[in-house]
Amino acid sequence: MDPSSLSNPQDCKVSSLKLVLTVNFEKSQLQGYVEVFSQIMRDGVESLILDTNKLEVTNCIDLTSNPINFKIGEEQPNFGKPLIISIPESLRSTGKEFSVRVYYNTTAESNALQWLNKEQTAGKEHPYLFSQCQAIHARSLVPCQDSPSNKVKYQAEITVAKPLTALMSALSTGKTETADNSIYSFTQEIPIPTYLIAIVVGNLESREIGPRSKVWSEPSMVEAAAYEFANTERFIATGEDLLTPYVWGRYDILLLPPSFPYGGMENPLLTFVTPTLLAGDRSLENVVAHEIAHSWCGNLVTNRFWSEFFLNEGFTVFVERKIIARLYGEEMFDFEAMNGLKHLHDDVEQFKKIDQEPLTALKPNLDGIDPDDAFSSVPYEKGFNLLCYLQSLVGVADFEAWLKSYIAKFSYQSIIADQMKDYFIDYFTERGKADAISVVDWDSWFNKPGMPINQVLFVSEKAQVAKDLAEITWSKEHGKNATENDLRSFKTQQIVLFLDTLLNITVDKPLPTEVLEKMDSLYHLTEVRNSEYKFRWQSLCLQHGLKRIEPHVVDFLTSQGRMKFVRPLYRELNKVNPQLAKDTFIKHKSQYHIIASKMVSKDLGLN
Ligand SMILES: CC/C=C\C/C=C\C[C@@H](O)/C=C/C=C/C=C\[C@@H](O)CCCC(=O)O
Numbered sequence: 001m002d003p004s005s006l007s008n009p010q011d012c013k014v015s016s017l018k019l020v021l022t023v024n025f026e027k028s029q030l031q032g033y034v035e036v037f038s039q040i041m042r043d044g045v046e047s048l049i050l051d052t053n054k055l056e057v058t059n060c061i062d063l064t065s066n067p068i069n070f071k072i073g074e075e076q077p078n079f080g081k082p083l084i085i086s087i088p089e090s091l092r093s094t095g096k097e098f099s100v101r102v103y104y105n106t107t108a109e110s111n112a113l114q115w116l117n118k119e120q121t122a123g124k125e126h127p128y129l130f131s132q133c134q135a136i137h138a139r140s141l142v143p144c145q146d147s148p149s150n151k152v153k154y155q156a157e158i159t160v161a162k163p164l165t166a167l168m169s170a171l172s173t174g175k176t177e178t179a180d181n182s183i184y185s186f187t188q189e190i191p192i193p194t195y196l197i198a199i200v201v202g203n204l205e206s207r208e209i210g211p212r213s214k215v216w217s218e219p220s221m222v223e224a225a226a227y228e229f230a231n232t233e234r235f236i237a238t239g240e241d242l243l244t245p246y247v248w249g250r251y252d253i254l255l256l257p258p259s260f261p262y263g264g265m266e267n268p269l270l271t272f273v274t275p276t277l278l279a280g281d282r283s284l285e286n287v288v289a290h291e292i293a294h295s296w297c298g299n300l301v302t303n304r305f306w307s308e309f310f311l312n313e314g315f316t317v318f319v320e321r322k323i324i325a326r327l328y329g330e331e332m333f334d335f336e337a338m339n340g341l342k343h344l345h346d347d348v349e350q351f352k353k354i355d356q357e358p359l360t361a362l363k364p365n366l367d368g369i370d371p372d373d374a375f376s377s378v379p380y381e382k383g384f385n386l387l388c389y390l391q392s393l394v395g396v397a398d399f400e401a402w403l404k405s406y407i408a409k410f411s412y413q414s415i416i417a418d419q420m421k422d423y424f425i426d427y428f429t430e431r432g433k434a435d436a437i438s439v440v441d442w443d444s445w446f447n448k449p450g451m452p453i454n455q456v457l458f459v460s461e462k463a464q465v466a467k468d469l470a471e472i473t474w475s476k477e478h479g480k481n482a483t484e485n486d487l488r489s490f491k492t493q494q495i496v497l498f499l500d501t502l503l504n505i506t507v508d509k510p511l512p513t514e515v516l517e518k519m520d521s522l523y524h525l526t527e528v529r530n531s532e533y534k535f536r537w538q539s540l541c542l543q544h545g546l547k548r549i550e551p552h553v554v555d556f557l558t559s560q561g562r563m564k565f566v567r568p569l570y571r572e573l574n575k576v577n578p579q580l581a582k583d584t585f586i587k588h589k590s591q592y593h594i595i596a597s598k599m600v601s602k603d604l605g606l607n
C-alpha cells in the first residue's frame, strides 16, 4: 500500500485513461472528462477509488451513459480527497473490467498547473499553461490512482483556442480544427506512473536538434535552446550504449517560462527544462543528460513508493555521470561526485537544523508526509554514493554489466529497494563474488540518517585546483596573489566548485567584504549570466554582508522561480534582511509556481 495515495490499485487496478479536456484560459480551468479503464483484482471489490485534489467532480457515468454512484471522501491533509466510485454488482469479481467516465474540472488551487497570463510570457501575446505532476500532483490534474506503484497508458484529446499549441508526454496523433479551436490528440502506449502525465499549452515553436529530437519553446527562445541542447542525441546514444535500447521513440525537450520550479522534469517523450539552463555555452547541459538517464531509471524502472525515490534519482545521477564521463573524460565522474557530496552535506545539515534528520535516510518514512517537504539531494547523492560503493566492491566493468541487466529485468515495473538489493546479491553470488559483497551493510545504507556510511574516495585534479583557489582566496594572501586570470582556464564545473568550497569553508567564519569586492572586480561575478555562478555568488555575498548585492538578489529571485535557487536565496536573504525577503516574496508570490510558493512560504515562516 502506498502511504502517499488514497486509491486502491490492489483491489481495482486502473490500466488506462482517456482525457478529453478543453483548456479554458479565461477561467484558468481544464474542463471535460476522463474515461478510466480498470480491472477488478479480487472478488467482492465494491469500489474503484481514485485520488483527487482541488478538483470539482460533477458526475460519473458508464460508457453507455448510465449513471454510476460515486461519493467524495473526506479531505486528508497533504493527500487530497478520495473519489469513491461504486462498481456495479455484476462486475465485482476477479478479472472483470470496469470503465467509467468522470466529468470534472480543475480549479485555481490545482497544484499541478500553472496558468500564465500573456504578460507573464516572453512573447506577451498569448497565455501559457504547464503542468508539474511529480510527486503527487497528478491528482489535481485528473482523477487517477496517483501512485508510482501503478502504471497506466493514456490517450488525450485537448481543445485549445487558435493559434495555441498543445503538447503532452505522449505521441502526437493528429490535430483537427474548428473555426476557433484546435483539437490535439495524443497517445502514450507505454504504461507510465501518473506523475509522468504532462501537458503544456502556449505559443510554441520547435527546431530539430537531432534525428529523434526537437526543442520546443516560445518563438523568441527557440534558437538559443537549440544551440544549448545540441548534444542531446550524443547523450541518448551513450545512454543506449550503457543500458538498453531507447524505447520511447522520440525525445523532445520543452524549454519552459522562468517560473518552472525545477531544473528539469523527465516527462516521457517531452522533457521539461528551466530557462536557467541557457548559459549560452552548453555548460549546464548535464541536466539534459540527467533527464535522458530517467528514460531508463524512473520512467522504465520506477520506484514503487516515494520513500524509495533513490531508485529513480540515485540511479539517474549515476547514469548521468557515466554519460558525461564517457563524453567528456573519466575524471568528470569523480569531479561531479565531489560536487554532489557538498550538496548532500548541505542538505543533511539543513534537515538537522529543522529537526527532520530522519528524512536524510535513503528510505525515509513518509507516512503522512507531503513528498515535497521531504525533497532534497539525499535520494540523488546518497543514492549515487550507494551505487559507487557497490561498484567499488565488484569493479567497474562488472557493475556496468549488472546495471544493464537490472534495467532489462525490471523495465516496465515499479519496484522496491529490496528487489534491487536481492538482484544485486543473486547476480554477484552466481558470479562468484559473494564474499566481496558480503560487507555491504544494507540496513544502515537504507535506513540510517546522515551522510553515507562507506565513503568512496573520489579523485580529481581539476577539482583540487578549484578547491585550492578557494583556500587561497580565503587565506590572507588573497589580496596579494589573485589575478583576472585565476578563473580563465577553469571549466564551468570548476568555477561552481570554487564558489561552493568558498561557501563551505567560510560557513561559520567571516569573509571580509574587501575580499568579495576584490573577487568581483577580478571575476565580474555580480554581472554573470550563468545561473549556477549567480546563485553561489549571491549566497556568498549575503552570507558575508556585502549589502550592495541585495538588489541583484531581488532581481534574480523575481526573474525565475527554480526552487533550487529561490528557496536557499530567500532563506539567506531572510537572515540578513527579513523585511526585504518577506516583502519581495509577498509582492511576487503570484509569479511563482504554486509548489514553489508553498515551499518558500514555509521557509519564510509565513504560513
Ligand atoms: C525521499 C523522497 C522524497 C520525495 C519524493 C519525491 C518527489 C519530491 C517532489 O517534491 C518532486 C520532485 C521533482 C523533481 C524534479 C526534478 C529534479 O530532479 C530537479 C532537481 C533540482 C533542480 O535542478 O532544480
Ligand SMILES: [Zn+2]
Pocket: 290, 294, 313, 316
Ligand atoms: Zn531526476
